[in-house]
Amino acid sequence: MQQAARSTIKAAATNDEAIVQVRGIDKTYGDIEALRNVDLEFSRGKLTTLLGPSGCGKTTLLKIIAGLVPATAGEIRVNGRVVTGPGPERAFVFQDFALMPWATVMRNVAFGLELRGVNAAERKRIATHYIEEVGLVGFEDKYPHELSGGMRQRVGIARAFSVNADVLLLDEPFSAVDEQNRRKFQEDLLRLVDLEKKTFIFVTHSIEEAVYVSDRIVLLSPRPGRISQIIDPKIDRSASPDDIRRDPGYLNTVEEIWDGLRHYVD
Amino acid sequence: MSSSLKLIDVTGADKAPVNIGQALGRLFEKVPALWTLASLALLFGAWEIAGLVPISIAFPTFTSTVAAFVEMVLDGTMGHAYFLTLQPLLLGVAVSAVLGIVLGILMGLSLKAEWLLAPVFIVLQAAPMAALVPLVTFIYGIGLTAKTLAVIMLALPVIVLNSYKAVRHVNPSLVAMCRSFQGTRLQQIMKIIIPDASPVIFAGLRLGIAAGFIGVMLAELLITPTGVGDLITYHRSIANYAHMYAAVASIIVVSTVTLAALQWFEIRFLRPEKRKR
Ligand SMILES: Nc1ncnc2c1ncn2[C@@H]1O[C@H](COP(=O)(O)OP(=O)(O)OP(=O)(O)O)[C@@H](O)[C@H]1O
Ligand SMILES: [Mg+2]
DSSP states (O other), rough: HHHHHHHHHHHHHOOOOHHEEEEEEEEEETTTTEEEEEEEEEEOOOOOEESSSSSHHHHHHHHHTTTTTTEEEEEEEETTTTTTOOOOEEEETTTTOOOTTTTTTTHHHHHHHHHOOOOOOHHHHHHHHHHHHHHTTTTTTGGGGSHHHHHHHHHHHHHHHTTTSSSEEEESSTTOOOHHHHHHHHHHHHHHHHHHHEEEEEEESSSHHHHHHEEEEEEEEESOOOOOEEEOOOOOTSSOOOHHHHHHHHHHHHHHHHHHHHHHHH | OOOHHHHHHOOOOOOOOOOOOHHHHHHHHHTHHHHHHHHHHHHHHHHHHHHHTTSSOOOOHHHHHHHHHHHHHHHHHHHHHHHHHHHHHHHHHHHHHHHHHHHHHHHHHHHHHHHHHHHHHHHHHHSSSHHHTHHHHHOOOOSHHHHHHHHHHHHHHHHHHHHHHHHTTEEEHHHHHHTTOOOOHHHIIIIEEEEEHHHHHHHHHHHHHHHHHHHHHHHHHOOOOOOHHHHHHHHTTTTHHHHHHHHHHOOOOOOHHHHHHHHHHHHHTTTTGGOOO
């Protein structure tokens, strides 16, 4: 009894532990100041969204966390270790999919494993699992040009999952997808977040999408990007998707973010 | 003609011609090569008629050209000419392909290699090579080396510059993807950069081979009267126009077939996704 209680406390503690820490990040491209003094923490197992006007540095921040772009100042820690480049505990989902047009769905999904020297049989086993999880069974031998935009992004997501990283970085993954499919994707994403128990850092333009999928929303100000507000939507996610979109908590959060962003638009 | 067809159609008395037309249409759809054949038939038909008119005494008919070709094949002059022409061509193209792709990729990957080599090849590509080919004579005399060098002079710059541009225009997002999954620089080059660049590299190779044919012909016409070039010059000088045309046409066919074979190779082995289209 006591032991059970203690273990739940411990679980809660590890859940709240910051897996990604962003400390004093500045980024300038030549004379363009993209980010200024960004301090942030991302909790393990949560989905955090970076939201902000176009050009405010969302992609830049995500790529700095990924180790793809060096920061001008400040540091990133993942699992307590300072980031100096890309690492196996982080996987990136690209806005433009970044699929190899000459490779099949199977090879694209398994590419992260291929680069790590995993043998072919093991690669195939793992990739098959994630192809199934993103709903692409039957398309293993198709090439990217034979898939719709939405299906291509599922390939990108399956590829990121197959390397079994702790942190998934998604840069506007659904921006090339139409509204109907987008809703379906958001639901699929929530299912995967639940299933995979990973930490997600998600960039989007859409307030509704952010509120619908996130545990926490970080609002960035226009360039130079700074943190302007942090919002934790209180939404009952066990409800059906349509009910969630009618939930007062959902609607209020959307409104709150609108108010937060309005003075930038005016 | 068309009115009589219409008449048959309206009365419906005889559907046969229409059906044949439809069947033919379907056949053409199924076997696209028939279009190529039809277009060649049209070209050769026009050639034959133009030769019969005749538009000039120096313009033989298609049939007499074919006859001349068969004659030259049978008496061995054609075979001997190609034996002499293909050696420097193959050698020069092979050297240009290997050297050109390697240098081009290096220039695409390294700024230092670019600074060192790009100006040389840009100047070479811009130079009127036909005027430079005779220079080779003084340096290397008139032999296999001179002809091979002429092929390389024409083929190499275009292969180098295309490979270089191909590497420079590789999708940066794919390179970032490879980095994000901790691909090494070697993996990045072998698994992303070269495959992504290969269509443009191959386009350069095709242009380079076409230029190589020009190079060997120029060398044979301008500096070393041997091989197919000599066949052309010789038959022109003795007003054997059918034979001259046969030699010219044969080199066009050889060059076309070579380029088509290269394209087939590329699609077959390097870009599998294009095979299904
Ligand atoms: N490689 C680069 N070189 C120079 N400037 C850059 C580069 N990448 C981004 N920037 C600049 O930095 C700023 C932030 O860019 P970033 O792509 O991070 O914005 P974003 O928030 O992702 O925008 P969007 O919502 O439109 O995708 C922009 O002003 C952009 O012009
Ligand atoms: Mg962006």
